[in-house]
Amino acid sequence: MHWFRENFVEHQVFGESEGLRPLRAVKIGRGERRILITACHHANEFLTGLCLWSALEDYAIQLQKGVFSASCAYEETTLLAVPWVNPDGASLLMGLSPSAEEEQFRALGKKYLHIPFPEGYKANLRGVDLNLNYPARWELARLRKGEMGFTTPAPRDFPGFAPLSERETIALTALTESFSPHVAVALHSQGEELYVNHGGHCPKGARELGKALSHATGYPLCRTPEGADFAGFKDWFIHRFRRGGVTVELGLGENPLPLQSFPYLAEKTQNILQTLLQSV
Numbered sequence: 001m002h003w004f005r006e007n008f009v010e011h012q013v014f015g016e017s018e019g020l021r022p023l024r025a026v027k028i029g030r031g032e033r034r035i036l037i038t039a040c041h042h043a044n045e046f047l048t049g050l051c052l053w054s055a056l057e058d059y060a061i062q063l064q065k066g067v068f069s070a071s072c073a074y075e076e077t078t079l080l081a082v083p084w085v086n087p088d089g090a091s092l093l094m095g096l097s098p099s100a101e102e103e104q105f106r107a108l109g110k111k112y113l114h115i116p117f118p119e120g121y122k123a124n125l126r127g128v129d130l131n132l133n134y135p136a137r138w139e140l141a142r143l144r145k146g147e148m149g150f151t152t153p154a155p156r157d158f159p160g161f162a163p164l165s166e167r168e169t170i171a172l173t174a175l176t177e178s179f180s181p182h183v184a185v186a187l188h189s190q191g192e193e194l195y196v197n198h199g200g201h202c203p204k205g206a207r208e209l210g211k212a213l214s215h216a217t218g219y220p221l222c223r224t225p226e227g228a229d230f231a232g233f234k235d236w237f238i239h240r241f242r243r244g245g246v247t248v249e250l251g252l253g254e255n256p257l258p259l260q261s262f263p264y265l266a267e268k269t270q271n272i273l274q275t276l277l278q279s280v
């Protein structure tokens with residue numbers, strides 16, 4: 001796939017969502033250390049996507065100004081960022097979906113009336129929770145979520161009928177395979193915690209990276225909860241590459257977090273990015 005270049009920033013469409021929106025990746029840098037950062041796997045966490053865009057913009061501005069630390073990072077690292085893993089879900093929550101698509105989302109809630117529309121929605125347009133669709137203890141996700149009643153496409157918590165059943169997860173795993181990052185970070189909300197382990201694995205260097213990110217955010221480094229230690233992007237990354245994969249839970253409160261929290265969370269995200277660019 002072709003990369004388009006504008007000043008310091010390259011971008012690429014690496015796939016298409018179920019609603020035919022482009023899945024975009026932004027690349028900055030030409031160094032050997034490869035860093036992947038993703039946001040907005042979940043519809044009602046669209047603020048994480050805005051925060052990542054803002055942090056990327058901040059980095060690009062520093063490069064344009066010739067800030068020394070940014071220029072060093074540009075030479076030493078290659079950053080790949082995917083701000084919207086679930087652009088259809090993000091569009092729904094931001095009130096941007098065309099009405100037919102909105103109805104398609106709404107129909108997912110017919111069997112799950114306790115989930116508010118659209119505030120409680122996390123899934124993609126096919127009713128699959130993308131962060132439960134990766135091949136890393138996926139069967140356990142199906143079992144646990146099935147016990148909770150999520151056995152069919154739903155506004156949230158349905159892992160799909162098979163791992164990697166969705167356009168978005170297929171495209172992101174293919175992108176990750178070709179980029180082969182040294183570290184991968186997934187931004188979520190909320191909880192103000194960091195997770196670096198999966199299924200008893202905590203790859204070499206992951207704890208140090210986790211500690212550095214903990215220092216940068218003020219969020220504690222926690223053990224991935226047993227009831228959520230499956231089928232997520234960072235789980236798959238650790239399982240597949242045995243390299244540092246981190247989930248960051250930005251902010252506190254109920255999703256979707258209020259827009260007023262954006263400046264605060266954007267600053268946290270800038271700190272996360274700076275730490276990733278500077279950690280060796």
Ligand SMILES: [Zn+2]
Binds near residue numbers: 045189
């Ligand atoms: Zn999430």
